[in-house]
Amino acid sequence: MKTKLKLFIWTGFSPDYTDGLAFAIAADEAEARKMIIKEYGLEPTTWGSLEVRRLDQRVVRYVCGGG
Numbered sequence: 001m002k003t004k005l006k007l008f009i010w011t012g013f014s015p016d017y018t019d020g021l022a023f024a025i026a027a028d029e030a031e032a033r034k035m036i037i038k039e040y041g042l043e044p045t046t047w048g049s050l051e052v053r054r055l056d057q058r059v060v061r062y063v064c065g066g067g
Helices: 029-040
Strands: 004-015 020-026 049-052
Touching: 020 049, 029 049
Parallel strands: none
Antiparallel strands: 004 020, 004 049
């Protein structure tokens, strides 16, 4: 049986001058966090707000640059 994957979206991720954005497609939140830590290279001090979406739903997000 295949595991259903989901889209995990963190807004306000690892903020510095402006908030960041991180996302992963994974089976669960723990796996998604591990994937992001591996890609980011370290454990972020702030994960921000999490939104979880099924992959059969339409969704759009964007991040504007600061300044």
